[in-house]
Amino acid sequence: MNLKEILNWRYSTKKFDETKSLTDTQVKNLLELTNLSASSYGLQPFKMVIIKDKEVKKSLVASSYGQTNIGDSSHLIVFAVRTDLDENFINTYIKNISEQRKQTKESLEEFKQMLISYFKNKKETALLKWASEQIYIALGTFLVACASEKIDACPIGGFIPEKYDKELGLAKYNLKSVVVAAIGYRSDEDKYQYKTKVRNPLNEIIVEL
Numbered sequence: 668m669n670l671k672e673i674l675n676w677r678y679s680t681k682k683f684d685e686t687k688s689l690t691d692t693q694v695k696n697l698l699e700l701t702n703l704s705a706s707s708y709g710l711q712p713f714k715m716v717i718i719k720d721k722e723v724k725k726s727l728v729a730s731s732y733g734q735t736n737i738g739d740s741s742h743l744i745v746f747a748v749r750t751d752l753d754e755n756f757i758n759t760y761i762k763n764i765s766e767q768r769k770q771t772k773e774s775l776e777e778f779k780q781m782l783i784s785y786f787k788n789k790k791e792t793a794l795l796k797w798a799s800e801q802i803y804i805a806l807g808t809f810l811v812a813c814a815s816e817k818i819d820a821c822p823i824g825g826f827i828p829e830k831y832d833k834e835l836g837l838a839k840y841n842l843k844s845v846v847v848a849a850i851g852y853r854s855d856e857d858k859y860q861y862k863t864k865v866r867n868p869l870n871e872i873i874v875e876l
């Protein structure tokens with residue numbers, strides 16, 4: 668399948684086949700692909716929380732406005748912003764660049780100071796907004812990665828983040844949930860897979876200047 672066919676094959680799965688599960692290797696591969704996503708300055712201010720425990724998934728349905736695909740999915744990925752976006756976080760990023768590109772710390776000093784002063788002046792709400800924007804880019808990459816591996820997914824914004832944070836104990840990991848993706852294999856009974864994709868005609872979403 669070419670990319671267009673793959674993207675047409677993808678749809679937001681409302682019912683997963685509970686008898687089919689993804690392997691740890693498959694999930695790891697998806698997360699590796701998502702880790703290649705672009706992010707502002709390359710800072711990746713988020714983490715991906717993996718949930719495969721059936722009981723935990725089922726218990727989250729109530730905090731997801733009753734969306735049952737949360738419970739029948741193979742895995743749930745909670746995309747969460749880091750709340751520890753401090754100087755130490757930037758230092759770690761600089762260390763990673765230095766090690767992975769074999770660059771001296773001195774050559775990165777100017778970049779580091781720029782990041783520190785840029786983020787120091789940001790209010791917490793602006794910082795969380797910025798971090799959430801990076802998550803949505805990663806979510807897009809994740810959805811395409813799933814489709815390219817013939818794995819079904821449903822992005823889920825319809826959930827109560829405060830409840831997820833509490834139920835999953837995310838505060839102790841310095842995380843706050845932003846968006847969720849349920850993954851697995853589509854059930855034959857999911858009627859949405861047979862529906863035509865509704866999209867704007869291209870000429871309505873393009874402005875040619």
Ligand SMILES: Cc1cc2nc3c(=O)[nH]c(=O)nc-3n(C[C@H](O)[C@H](O)[C@H](O)COP(=O)(O)O)c2cc1C
Pocket residue numbers: 677678679680681734821822823824825826846864
């Ligand atoms: C950020 C985001 C949040 C979404 N939240 C939900 C959700 O809570 N429940 C749901 O069933 N679909 C959700 N969707 C899926 C959209 O409804 C879906 O992408 C859209 O209707 C287009 O259909 P398709 O993905 O099947 O092509 C969400 C999509 C995005 C990008």
